[in-house]
Amino acid sequence: MTGPVPPTRAEELLLARITAAAGREHLGKRRGTCTGVVRPASPKGLWDQGIGVLLTLARHLGSSAADVRDEARLDLYENGMTAAAKGLIHVVRYDTTSVFRTGAASHALTGVDGERIVLRDGPGQDDASQWWAEIERGVTRAQLPRALAALGRGERLAFGGIRLTREEIGCGKVRARWPQVRDLRIRQGALVLDTVDATSHDATSHELDADLSRTPNLFVLRALVERLGRDGRR
Numbered sequence: 001m002t003g004p005v006p007p008t009r010a011e012e013l014l015l016a017r018i019t020a021a022a023g024r025e026h027l028g029k030r031r032g033t034c035t036g037v038v039r040p041a042s043p044k045g046l047w048d049q050g051i052g053v054l055l056t057l058a059r060h061l062g063s064s065a066a067d068v069r070d071e072a073r074l075d076l077y078e079n080g081m082t083a084a085a086k087g088l089i090h091v092v093r094y095d096t097t098s099v100f101r102t103g104a105a106s107h108a109l110t111g112v113d114g115e116r117i118v119l120r121d122g123p124g125q126d127d128a129s130q131w132w133a134e135i136e137r138g139v140t141r142a143q144l145p146r147a148l149a150a151l152g153r154g155e156r157l158a159f160g161g162i163r164l165t166r167e168e169i170g171c172g173k174v175r176a177r178w179p180q181v182r183d184l185r186i187r188q189g190a191l192v193l194d195t196v197d198a199t200s201h202d203a204t205s206h207e208l209d210a211d212l213s214r215t216p217n218l219f220v221l222r223a224l225v226e227r228l229g230r231d232g233r234r
Contacts (some may be wrong), residue, residue, distance in 0.1 A: 004208065018075055018082050021089040025112055028078030034131055035073050076134055079142070081109075090117050092171050095142035098216035099135070107132070136219045143220050148227065157224075160215035162208065164190075164224060169193065172209040178232025184225040186212070 007015070022030070073084040080093040091113045100108045106120035147157055151166045158164075168177055169184075174210045176195045182203070190202040190210040215221070 014073070014084060017089055018073070018084055021091050022075070022077055022080070022082055025080060025091050025093055025149075027080040027082070027091070027093070031076045031134065032079060032131070033073065033075050060133075076131065076138075078138070078232055079138075080138070081135065083111075090115055092117065093142075094138040095146070097139060099219075100214065100216055101212055101218060107135075109135075113132060137207070139217060140220050140223055143217065144223050144227075147220065151228075159217065159221045161210045162215065162221065164221075164228070166228075167226065174206045174208060176206075178228045181225060181229035181232065183229075184222050191215070219221070 042164075073082075074083075075082045080091065080097075081094070083090040090113070092109050092111050096112065097108075098110045102108050102118060103120070106118060108116050108118045111117055111187070150157060151164065154166065156163055156165050162169065164170075167177060169178070169181060171191075171193070174193060176193060180195040180198055182190065182196055185194070186190050187205075187207075189212065191210050191212065193206045193208055194203065195206065196203050212218070
């Protein structure tokens with residue numbers, strides 16, 4: 001019986017650099033590793049600014065940390081993540097990043113250096129939801145309390161074209177006070193706000209004039225809508 005293949009010197013050095021970068025940004029304990037393949041990152045019209053790296057993941061959370069191809073590697077931590085590609089280490093902090101949905105199986109995140117990092121699950125990747133759920137939980141855990149506190153102070157928050165205050169949600173000509181709000185959901189690639197009239201109790205669905213690909217941290221927005229709508233109905 002053969003044991004695990006020991007990491008190469010290059011892999012050891014890469015891990016040391018990743019660990020150092022994560023330590024500088026206080027990312028905390030490592031939670032898991034994915035490996036993948038680096039591809040050119042130039043989807044036309046996706047961003048007004050350049051994209052740092054497009055990393056197509058070939059393995060899912062929990063793969064061997066030593067199995068690295070082309071120095072393409074994603075490490076998840078308690079407070080953020082690192083993406084290693086082509087000799088560069090990109091660091092993302094959950095409390096400061098903006099995550100954008102760029103497709104059914106891809107997302108872009110902003111790193112601490114301002115770079116945009118695009119992650120996409122690879123062919124046959126049935127467990128991609130595992131590592132995306134980890135990232136979404138981390139970002140929501142870090143940013144939801146701060147957003148609620150800002151609203152409590154009377155500040156207005158913006159998620160792309162959607163604006164929130166402690167009294168209401170609005171987008172374009174659509175406005176609704178929190179006691180009216182029932183849900184914010186995605187329907188056929190569009191954001192839909194479900195409301196109930198306070199007097200007639202009639203239910204209405206409003207398709208919002210908001211570009212999903214330019215709406216940051218959609219999962220944080222939906223958590224806010226759920227919390228504020230529920231609190232408004234009490």
